[in-house]
Amino acid sequence: MYQQDEWDQALLRERVAEFRDQTRRFLAGQLSEDAYRPLRLMNGLYVQRHAPMLRVAIPYGALSSHQLRGLAHVAEHHDRGYGHFTTRQNIQFNWLKLESVPDVLAELAEVGLHAIQTSGNCIRNVTTDPLAGLLPGEVDDPRPWCELIRQWATLNPEFSFLPRKFKIAVSGRLHDRAACRIHDLGLELKQDDRGRPGFRVWIGGGLGREPHLAQCLREFLPADDLIDYLTAVLRVYNQAGRRDHLYKSRIKILVKSLGIEAFSALVDAAWKDIIETRSISALAALERIKARFVEPAHDPALADDRIEPAPTGAFARWLRYNTREHRVPGYRVVFILLKGLERAPGDLTAVEMRVLADLADQQGFGLLQTTYDQNLLLPHIPVRALREVWQTLDILGLANPGIGTVNDLIACPGLDYCNLANAATLPLAQQVQQRFQDLDYLHDLGEVHLRISGCMNGCAHHHLADIGLLGVEKQNGSWFQLLLGGCAGSESRLGRVLGPALQADQVPDAIETILALYAARRLPGEPFAEAVQRIGLKTFKETVYEQHDHSRRATHYGSLAHSAG
Amino acid sequence: MIILDGQLTTDHWRTVQGDQSLPPEGDLLFGHDRFVANALFYSQRPGGLGVILQPEDSLEPILPWLDRLDLISLHFPRVADGRHYSTARLLRTRHGYQGELRATGEVYRDQLDFMRRVGFNAFLLPETEDLQTVLNGATPPRAYPDLQYDLLRTA
Numbered sequence: 001m002y003q004q005d006e007w008d009q010a011l012l013r014e015r016v017a018e019f020r021d022q023t024r025r026f027l028a029g030q031l032s033e034d035a036y037r038p039l040r041l042m043n044g045l046y047v048q049r050h051a052p053m054l055r056v057a058i059p060y061g062a063l064s065s066h067q068l069r070g071l072a073h074v075a076e077h078h079d080r081g082y083g084h085f086t087t088r089q090n091i092q093f094n095w096l097k098l099e100s101v102p103d104v105l106a107e108l109a110e111v112g113l114h115a116i117q118t119s120g121n122c123i124r125n126v127t128t129d130p131l132a133g134l135l136p137g138e139v140d141d142p143r144p145w146c147e148l149i150r151q152w153a154t155l156n157p158e159f160s161f162l163p164r165k166f167k168i169a170v171s172g173r174l175h176d177r178a179a180c181r182i183h184d185l186g187l188e189l190k191q192d193d194r195g196r197p198g199f200r201v202w203i204g205g206g207l208g209r210e211p212h213l214a215q216c217l218r219e220f221l222p223a224d225d226l227i228d229y230l231t232a233v234l235r236v237y238n239q240a241g242r243r244d245h246l247y248k249s250r251i252k253i254l255v256k257s258l259g260i261e262a263f264s265a266l267v268d269a270a271w272k273d274i275i276e277t278r279s280i281s282a283l284a285a286l287e288r289i290k291a292r293f294v295e296p297a298h299d300p301a302l303a304d305d306r307i308e309p310a311p312t313g314a315f316a317r318w319l320r321y322n323t324r325e326h327r328v329p330g331y332r333v334v335f336i337l338l339k340g341l342e343r344a345p346g347d348l349t350a351v352e353m354r355v356l357a358d359l360a361d362q363q364g365f366g367l368l369q370t371t372y373d374q375n376l377l378l379p380h381i382p383v384r385a386l387r388e389v390w391q392t393l394d395i396l397g398l399a400n401p402g403i404g405t406v407n408d409l410i411a412c413p414g415l416d417y418c419n420l421a422n423a424a425t426l427p428l429a430q431q432v433q434q435r436f437q438d439l440d441y442l443h444d445l446g447e448v449h450l451r452i453s454g455c456m457n458g459c460a461h462h463h464l465a466d467i468g469l470l471g472v473e474k475q476n477g478s479w480f481q482l483l484l485g486g487c488a489g490s491e492s493r494l495g496r497v498l499g500p501a502l503q504a505d506q507v508p509d510a511i512e513t514i515l516a517l518y519a520a521r522r523l524p525g526e527p528f529a530e531a532v533q534r535i536g537l538k539t540f541k542e543t544v545y546e547q548h549d550h551s552r553r554a555t556h557y558g559s560l561a562h563s564a565g
Numbered sequence: 566m567i568i569l570d571g572q573l574t575t576d577h578w579r580t581v582q583g584d585q586s587l588p589p590e591g592d593l594l595f596g597h598d599r600f601v602a603n604a605l606f607y608s609q610r611p612g613g614l615g616v617i618l619q620p621e622d623s624l625e626p627i628l629p630w631l632d633r634l635d636l637i638s639l640h641f642p643r644v645a646d647g648r649h650y651s652t653a654r655l656l657r658t659r660h661g662y663q664g665e666l667r668a669t670g671e672v673y674r675d676q677l678d679f680m681r682r683v684g685f686n687a688f689l690l691p692e693t694e695d696l697q698t699v700l701n702g703a704t705p706p707r708a709y710p711d712l713q714y715d716l717l718r719t720a
Contacts, residue, residue: 007707010707011707011708014704014707018675021702022675034644035644035673035675038644038645039675121645121647148712151709151712152709152712152713154708154709155678155679155706155708155709155713156708156713157650157678157679157680157681157682157683157708157713157715158647158650158651158654158683158713158714159647159650160647160650160679161644161645161646161647161650161679162647227712231714235651235654238647238648238650238651239648239651239652243645243646243648273655273658273659274714276659277658277659278658278714280711280712280714285711285712
């Protein structure tokens with residue numbers, strides 16, 4: 001994990017002091033709402049349905065036990081005792097008081113956390129593969145690059161008032177688990193034919209109102225040119241991106257309107273200028289940053305450890321589904337599923353945060369990791385400690401072996417918290433969890449990704465799910481459109497709309513029908529999205545809507561909303 | 566009053582409106598179109614010469630006159646319109662402009678650090694801002710200048 005130096009820490013303290021002064025001026029009436037808005041957004045503060053919401057950055061998801069305790073403190077003293085992990089590997093607090101936010105930020109700064117650039121029209125938190133540097137056979141570690149990009153982006157004076165937000169993801173070399181193709185800019189670490197490091201650069205991806213998969217902007221960018229090149233891309237966007245219309249101002253719209261060739265030519269011209277005037281060596285900066293990354297000291301003596309006695313029952317099942325092989329023999333990666341009957345996806349209480357922090361300290365080098373799908377990892381757990389870790393997690397109710405199943409669903413906060421939402425996502429998430437309780441069935445189905453967004457802004461990334469649910473605007477309760485067959489990664493595909501929206505209470509039935517069809521018709525080992533491609537959306541559509549016509553005829557139309565659990 | 570190079574200074578520039586006749590003397594500031602249409606003539610008259618650029622104005626026709634220009638005033642119609650941060654940086658680096666670079670419009674104390682770091686050295690703030698307080702509160706900004714092409718020496 002990156003170890004902050006005095007400069008990093010002083011920067012956080014100075015920003016807190018600055019924001020404290022800005023908030024004081026706002027509350028005293030010296031700053032207008034309009035003038036205060038970009039300032040609070042730059043510090044992660046939204047004004048939401050019930051109270052201000054603060055989004056705290058967890059840079060590329062890396063979290064220390066010390067920091068998790070800091071978050072627990074904030075949850076307990078300033079919020080209602082819990083926090084909410086998001087799909088961008090951050091954490092949100094939903095029940096703060098505006099006046100106390102400067103104090104919250106000061107407390108967070110003490111543990112090296114902040115909310116700088118977690119919202120507003122600037123470069124947001126960089127995300128990456130949560131398994132980066134953990135699995136066997138992965139050569140390149142994107143995290144030092146993420147830290148370099150974070151530093152370049154933090155309070156970058158040229159790019160703090162962009163047309164719209166700008167999100168960057170970095171993925172390691174072998175697998176894209178960072179969803180590069182749905183970010184404004186995606187970087188895939190690769191090597192050229194002479195083994196030199198560099199990146200494939202993706203541009204203009206994004207979901208929301210007009211979903212686009214990113215296009216390849218540059219097949220190979222030498223690693224040393226990264227800072228110059230990113231600056232060129234952002235400069236073109238800052239100057240040419242539309243500012244007249246909220247929904248037309250993301251870079252995807254600019255790339256689409258210019259065409260990828262013309263956009264690329266503008267970037268190359270700006271890049272040439274930068275090289276000729278003042279070039280920054282990214283590799284030299286990376287060396288400085290790498291020196292501040294401390295790797296856990298794995299014990300080679302544990303390499304031959306086995307679990308004794310041999311695992312059985314619930315422990316064996318948890319091991320199989322919620323842990324992964326580690327690149328260091330004698331260790332495993334442990335997943336913690338933050339989903340369940342009593343838990344809104346991504347929520348964690350202050351008490352749980354403290355227990356997990358202690359567990360990380362006792363067994364896992366004090367390290368944790370947030371993931372893109374709203375879960376947590378204990379990245380370095382010795383094999384010999386697994387049983388004890390499982391027992392602790394089980395007591396907390398956090399040992400559900402549902403990683404990757406339908407129950408491991410992603411949901412945005414929806415109507416219960418968010419001003420933008422059309423539909424209540426959390427009750428539906430709970431209904432789905434209730435419907436699919438049979439672990440044997442879930443594990444037999446295998447990996448099926450379900451995601452629920454409360455509006456077309458698509459915070460839960462429903463377009464990339466096997467089964468995506470989108471809350472739509474309608475009278476009388478919450479309605480959802482279903483999308484099938486999306487997937488993330490280099491071969492990303494957007495899900496396609498199944499048919500007319502269904503009322504929330506009908507959705508669990510529809511999901512059950514879809515899963516049953518998949519289970520009956522799949523080829524051995526065939527993933528869900530591929531089965532949808534092969535079998536055809538039409539078959540799924542007919543089956544789902546035929547079932548619903550039956551149920552409509554069977555019950556009095558209009559009371560259907562109240563007929564299901 | 567304006568802030569120029571960290572000091573409070575009287576603004577001695579006169580802005581010549583589009584339809585106004587040319588004053589006989591003084592340091593004169595023109596809008597983009599009027600300046601471009603008459604640049605050769607204006608460049609030969611005595612006194613200071615300046616141009617005001619809106620975010621959408623093209624820099625190209627200004628470039629031949631950079632050595633003659635004493636003031637380039639970049640106007641911010643809204644805080645959120647950040648195009649001129651790039652304009653300023655380009656003027657100072659690629660085009661080597663040495664004269665006064667002034668920010669006007671929606672320019673509040675909270676933006677000044679960013680503006681200094683891309684090359685602005687003068688600021689015309691709204692009357693609601695207490696300039697002395699702003700000056701007293703000015704501290705060298707802390708960010709990551711080595712990675713951000715900073716044009717200002719920082720702490």
